[in-house]
Amino acid sequence: MKEEIIGAMSALITPFKNDKIDFVSYEKIIKRQIKYKMDACVPTGTTGESTTLSHKEHMDCIKVAVDVCKNTGTKVLAGAGSNSTREAIELAQFAQKSGADGILCVTPYYNKPTQEGLYQHFISIANSIDIPVLLYNIPSRTGVSIEVSTMKRLNEVNKNIYGVKEASGDIERVVEIKSKIKDFKVLSGEDSINQPILSSGGCGVISVTGNLLPDRIVNLVKYANENKQNECLKESIELFEINKVLFCETNPIPIKTAMFLCGLIDSLEFRLPLSPMKKENIALLENILQKYEVKE
Numbered sequence: 001m002k003e004e005i006i007g008a009m010s011a012l013i014t015p016f017k018n019d020k021i022d023f024v025s026y027e028k029i030i031k032r033q034i035k036y037k038m039d040a041c042v043p044t045g046t047t048g049e050s051t052t053l054s055h056k057e058h059m060d061c062i063k064v065a066v067d068v069c070k071n072t073g074t075k076v077l078a079g080a081g082s083n084s085t086r087e088a089i090e091l092a093q094f095a096q097k098s099g100a101d102g103i104l105c106v107t108p109y110y111n112k113p114t115q116e117g118l119y120q121h122f123i124s125i126a127n128s129i130d131i132p133v134l135l136y137n138i139p140s141r142t143g144v145s146i147e148v149s150t151m152k153r154l155n156e157v158n159k160n161i162y163g164v165k166e167a168s169g170d171i172e173r174v175v176e177i178k179s180k181i182k183d184f185k186v187l188s189g190e191d192s193i194n195q196p197i198l199s200s201g202g203c204g205v206i207s208v209t210g211n212l213l214p215d216r217i218v219n220l221v222k223y224a225n226e227n228k229q230n231e232c233l234k235e236s237i238e239l240f241e242i243n244k245v246l247f248c249e250t251n252p253i254p255i256k257t258a259m260f261l262c263g264l265i266d267s268l269e270f271r272l273p274l275s276p277m278k279k280e281n282i283a284l285l286e287n288i289l290q291k292y293e294v295k296e
Contacts, residue, residue: 007039
């Protein structure tokens, strides 16, 4: 199996201009991730508004991320999930062909498969490619959770399924995964509890806040890896307010707004059904942003 992708990562936003992907801003965002030594960037996930991207746009975002990150030390973990197994396989195979280092594969949404259905879905995708597969468990969005027994079964059958981005918000679940599946990697998918997950055996984060403050997220994970628990906790506490406000409305509405307010993207656009942030929440966001140094 190729090298597992762990460490500090950002779930990239997808900037739009005149309802088209703004690839100039997109490349700048990725280069900024590289500048601050992110271990990997994660295009075309939830934060990247993958559900409203066309198939071609989805693939273009992956390809651009791979091209920009090539020979930089920053890997690409491409979002390749769908509620259609066939479509997810197509995206996964495209990601591999494009040079992505691995894929992030979310649980199918809306159709609510059984655990057997989840197993068949993920194993079919993993068997179609040769690069690492990170499961993505986010039941609040998809309506279904991957049980630990299903993760164990998947990992036993195909070692390319090396871990999970855990966004259930359940720390006990993280401990259960670590206790029941040997060498299975757990990455935090929820910024507000990055530090508790890292302290409970997690080996990385896929961060929304990392779009805005990549240097701080890199430091957080670095402290955890060096077993500097006090420093890691201090960083987590200092990031608490920004982590919370970036989820005061549906992700990625606040993070894209924050990126625009800080001059990191040229225009602020969403695709329906996402809509602009409420004025009172923009005021709250602006107030909290003043407390942080957003580096160029």
